[in-house]
Every structure is written in structure tokens, then in C-alpha cells.
Amino acid sequence: MKNRYDIIIIGSGIVGSLIARYLSRYELDILVIEKEIDVGMCPSSANSAIIHAGYDPMPGTLKAEMNVEGNRLWHELAVELGIVFSQTGSLVVALADEDMCKISELYERGMDNGVTGMAIIDREELIRREPRINPQARAALWAPSAAVLDPFGAVLAAAENAVMNGVTYMFETKFEDFIFEGNRIIGVKTDKGDLFCRWAVNSAGLYSDEVAHKAGILRDMKITPRKGCYLIFDPEKITLNNVIFPVPSEKGKGILASTTTHGNVLIGPNNEECSDKEDISTTASGFEEVFSGAKKLVPSLELKNVIAQYSGIRATEREKKDFIIDIPPQVKGFVNLCAIDSPGFASSPAIALEVIELLKDAGEVLKEKSGWDPVRKPFPHFHRMSLEERTELVRKNPAYGRIVCRCEEVTEGEVLDAIHSPVPARTYDGIKRRTWLGTGRCQGAFDYPRVIQILAKELNIPEAEVTKKGRGSELIFRKTKI
């Protein structure tokens, strides 16, 4: 097995996968190691799904710079990578008179940060843009450059494009320590063995502090996990046009109500302690807090129309409160990225390009390789296709004619695509994240037995080895008749 690479990237979230994707342009042997069974299983897929405009971060911070630049880059990237991306714009709503100076402040901050197109709109205009907005709202900051996307879809697209261009991904491979030669990192120890590299990139998200400590730096820096839960509504019952925020507080951007690329209304997140970095449990108090918070913005929300819930964890660092992106002087061969919490997703393309600049500054000669293809075509989504497109698809492959998930109209063809993609789905959740199967009203009741059979057949494993999200989450114990 090959164990020597030019660059090893630790963590396959949006930051790690975009670094891999942008670096795949050059003649480099690149490896991404990921402890989970799939890409982006941690904060990258459990967040608000918003590409922020960039008025929120304090001017002069890395967050401000990367957010605005990242927002700009996302438009082009979404087209290249075939990501569903909806430029909805965003609203920060003043619900009371005392909120008005806050939105003016955000406007000024946005101007300082280089955000374009913003305006403060009055109640009439606000109601015109979003009829469901609380009629008590006074005014809002309108930022047209904000957008929504499918976060997991974006990570997957970046990873697939990276793989298409020669990057290797190793899953279920957990970083344990660095291998040093003097003060130079020459490799990583993992639970699957030792791997060697000229550069190691820390994009380990929630665990980026622990990785940095293993590199011998930032021993006082700590990632404090803070959990936020979200509720998703039935799109048949309620839709919104915009991303809607309340005015921010010291705790953060607040509980928002947003539309998603899938047409659902998404509300959340709250901000609560969680016991550990793996604790993504939802809580009754979390639901209540999120619902009452969002109801201030959109009074017509009803709990009975909720069809799904999830929680995500923020990789929060409480001291500097800014991104840490650098090549530390004390350690050779190491690029360190820590505390990439909000607006991390929006910033990620800019962060990735910054990493490339840092490598160049450190003397790395990056030679472009011929045949690099920045374009990744998405797999077909039956649900979004016209009748003509669907007919053509089924003609080419009858598997696209058999519906496996009735609520979301997902076909067997798409399930097979997910299992055979360059970054393959090997679990029920992996298929769910790629195809939207099981995310609708029945939450998998119809598709479960069918998907278990398909996974068992395609992966050539017994049904008892099919998992929801990796080892330990098996769905079936045994056959009933031996």
C-alpha cells in the first residue's frame, strides 16, 4: 500500500476537501485522511447551509476577509462543481425600534468588509420580499450576495472533483500523532499505520486543537464544542423566500428561519453546551428554544409541520475568536487551520486558496498539471428533472425508472450512482445525503428495506453488515430463519 505523499490533509470537511480540490490542480501526490466512513460527516453537514454575505465579522479579521472573498468564489465554484446553489440574499430583521441601530451597524461593517449591494429596506419592502415575516418588523438589512446551498452536497462535489483529479481519500483512518524529524513533520501516525509526507495540513475541524497540540503548538488553544439544533418543515405546508436573521447578539447570529435549496424551511440554531465533540443529540429544550426564537421572525410556523430535526456542533475558540490559518514558524512542514467556525463554510474557498498562497510563500513550487479538470458534473436528480429529461434518463438506464423513495422521488438509478460514485456511499446515511432519499415525510419507512437490499447486493456484504453511518451502526442483526 502506498504510504508516501507530498501532502496529507487531515479531515475531509469542506475546508479539507476544498484544499484537496484546489491543490489537485498541481503535480502533487495528495492524500486526505478521514476518521469517519464518509466525507464531511461532522460540522460540514450539520449547519445552517448559508453562504453568508460577510457583514457580520469584525472588520480587519481573517473572518471578514475570508467570508467576503469566499462568498465571491462560491458562485463560480458552484457552477464548476455542479452544486445546487441558490442566491436568495439575506435579511437581518429589526423587530423592535432598538434593533434599528444594530442593523445600521451591520450595514457599516459590511461596507468596511467590502460587501456589495446591501440596502436597508423598510417594512413595506420587507413584507413584499417575505410575506410571512412578522408584521411587527420595522426594517431589515438586505444583503443580496448571501446564498444557500446543500452543505454535504458541496463537500461531496469538492471531494469527487479532487478524486477525479488524482487525490486519494482514506476513510476510517484516524490521525493519532505526527512523525517528527527534528522540528520537521515528516508523516502522520494513524490507526491504519504510518503515512509520510512533506506537508501535513490540519483541517480537523472540531479536533483541530488536538492535532495542533500534537504538532507541539498552541498548547493553550482549545476548541469548545457548542451545539445548535435545527428543525425542518414540510415544504407542502410552509415555504419562505429568504434567509432571515434576527439582529445578532454576543452569542452569535441568533436563531434564523431560512429557505433551503430543497424548498424546506429550516430554523435554528440555538447555542447550548454539549458534553463532548461527538454529542449531536437533540434536546426538548433545544427544540423549544429554536421554535420560539424562529416564531418571532415567522409567526405562522407550526410545530405539527416539522418533519426532521438534527444538531450540529460549532468548533468554537473563545479567546481570539478568529480563524487560525498559518504555517507556524516552530514546526516545519505543517499548515495549521483551527477554529473554523461560522462563517467557515462561506469562507472555505478563500481559506483553501490562502493555504495555497502560504505554501508558495514557504517555497513550495507548484507546477500545474495538464489535464486538470475543474468541472465536476453532478449525478442526475430525478426529482428535479423535466418529463423529457426523465424519459431520456430511464431509456438509458431502466434503474432510473424504479422509485425507491416515494416522498422525494428518488430512483434506484440514483442510489446506484451514490454507491458507485468516485467518493462512494457505503452506508444508508451516505445514500441519504447524496440523494435526499429518506428525508421526506415518511423518513425512510418506504425505502429502508429496499436500500438495505441494494447496499447488501452492491457492496457484496450480508444484510447484517449494512450500516446507518459506519461500524457500530448496523441496521440488521441477523436473518430470521437460519
Add this chain to the structure above:
Amino acid sequence: MKNVYDVIVIGAGPAGLAAAIEAKKNGAGDVLIIERNDEPGGILLQCIHNGFGSVIFKKDLPGPAYAWNFIDEAQKAGIEMLFDTMVLDITHDRNIYATSKAGFSEFKAGAVVLAMGCRERTRAQIRIPGDRPAGVFTAGMVQRLVNVDGLMPGKNFVILGSGDIGMIMARRLTIEGASVIKVVELMPYLTGLRRNYVQCLQDFNIPLNLSTTINRIIGKKRVEAVETIRVDANMVPVAGTQEMIPCDSLLLSVGLIPENELSKKAGVNIDALTAGPVVDENMATNVPGIYAAGNVAAIYDLVDYVTKAGFLAGKNAALFARGISKPALNFISLKPGKDIRNVMPQKISAEAQTGGLFPVEMRVTREFHESAAIEIVEGDKVLLTEKVRYARPAEMLTTTVNGRELMAKVNKDTKELIVRITG
């Protein structure tokens, strides 16, 4: 494969099979059933327990045997069936679009019977907090895995919900070698049939805790435990009554929801109380030529009544397709009164005065342990009354109404009748 049919039925479960058979008997020439599963029978295929056919056949049959009576009859009658085919859209004027591995099909129907059945209420809809591990299932999902696919999805189960499906699965899982630790039920009463409590829980020594619900699910990858909690008379959790039960599976039997996404596409009006189409005494919806029967219209407890509703819908669909009947224009509303949750049909057409018998099906909101009386009233005036020995929310109540008799008593200016229960 033709494209034009007199009657097209969506769903080959008991409602659909009955509708197709009766449509044929009433002169519909070409009848087609479109079914998304790879064989006919609907939910009955996974209901391998007894309890089916006591009314229609005077027998106690397992689900598949009950279904096969009708599948046989449908096949002999020359009813066509398409399997592994999903209807994606249906229009107001009865064009049907379906997809299968063979490609796309477009059909035109003289009349349509909606018989799509229902789906199960999910964990997310009742918002059980906690982790989201493997091992949280709805009862019907597990029933299919165990009874049809031959797969056992867990070892130690806790079941939420004392409805019939939950209790039947408690027995089924035990017989198949799993352990059912406990059944918990939010309500202060059993929500399924008494006989299932005896035959599934008592006989297998499975404890039932009423006024108890699941407070939290624990387990990062697979369920490791559930935390139960008692609730008070207002269904509010009582602090300090939490109890941790180690297990690897949580089975949810928390309600069924009629599956009407297609119905809405056709412009069919839905009754918020039944969650099914608003229908008249002929099972006709507001869209001319579109009928509904079975769990898609309202959740039934006894398949025999589903079959009867299917017969009614199928017969009327055929008469419409043949041009013998016309869409009704004038209706009297039938509304639920005191202690009645919902009623079907929700309206009675003026044509009922020349029609025959039809069922009025309802659910009560509370238990009536002594004899009670169902009444159909016009203002203060009781038009019809029928005594019942008892009434429970868990058991759909049916009374048979003679259309002619009823309409003869109704004032011609009356717009609304109320169905109520006194006891």
C-alpha cells in the same frame, strides 16, 4: 399495453383490489390497477397474523390469505395489474403519469379510485429528543423486514405505542427470538384492540405502561438505551419519573397518516380531521370521476370494512366511467358533533334519496364503556339513532344508513347534519 382505461385504481391493497373487482362487476370493460410494490396485496402481505375476514368471509384469516381471495378473483376477472410502478402525477381530468423500469407511461382513465393507503408517523414528527442512532424503527418497517424480507433488525426492543401494529409486532418479535422489554403508551388507555392486548402482550408476559412516553434516545451509533418518563393527565412529562431502559431497538407505533400527496395533485379536497379526501356516500371526491377508498380516506382498524368501502368506490367509479351516473351537485354536510373526532362521508348527495345503503364511519374522542347511541341530528331533531354496546377511540365505529330513509326525513333547506354519540 393500453393507455386508456375505464377505471384505473391506484394501489393493489385490499381497497384497490375490491374497487377493481366491483368496477368490473358493474360493467367497466378495461380496469387497471397500478401498484408500486412488486406484487399485489398491499400492507396485507406483511400482516401474517390472523384477524382478517371475520365480517366478509366469516373466517379468521391471516393477511395474505385474505388478500389472495381478492387477488385470485381480480386475476380471473381479467383485471390488468402493473407492478413496481409508481404513479407520479394525476390530473384533474384523470390523466395519470407513472414510472417503472419499463419507462414512462401516461394513462387516461374514465374514472379513478385512489387506494394508496397510509404511512406511519415518524420519530421526527413527534420530536423525540436524543441521539440519532441506527435502531429506531417504525412498526410497519420492522413488520416488513421480519415477515417479508426475513431480517431481524434488533435483539432487545422497547415499543412506543399500544396501537394494534405495536402490539402485534411485540408478539411477532418475541416469536422470532427477540426480546420485547416493555410497551409504553402515552395515553392513559390502550389505543389498540383489547384482544391484541390479551393475545400479544399478556400471553407473552410483555409489560405495558400507560401514561408513559419516550423522553430521550441514547446511543451514538446504535440505540443503547431509551429513557422513559411518565406523563400526567394533561400529557405533560412528570419530572423525576425518568427511567433508563437499556435496549438496542426502539419501535414506534405512533399513528398512521393517510397518504394523499397524489390526491392533492389532482385537486382533491382533503378533510383536516380524517386527513383523507372529503367524500360523499358513494366515496366520490370533489373531482368528478375520482373516488377514494381504504386507509387513504381514513384510517381503518378492520380490513373487512376497507373491502366494503372499496366495493362502493369501485361500483360508483364504473357507473361514472360508463356515463350512467353524473357528478352530484347538491350536498348536505355531515359534521362530527360532540365526542366525535371525525366522520366519513363528510357529505351526502341529494342523489342519496334514490340510493341504497351506505356506511357512516366515525371515531369517538373518548371511551364509552356502557351502551351508547349514535345519532344523526338535524338541528335538535334526531333523524336516525343506533345503539352500540361500547365505543372507543381505538375502534372505528360504523353505522349503516339507508339513504332513502334518511333523505326522506331531511328538510329540503337543511345544509348540515351532525353525527354525535350519546351515552
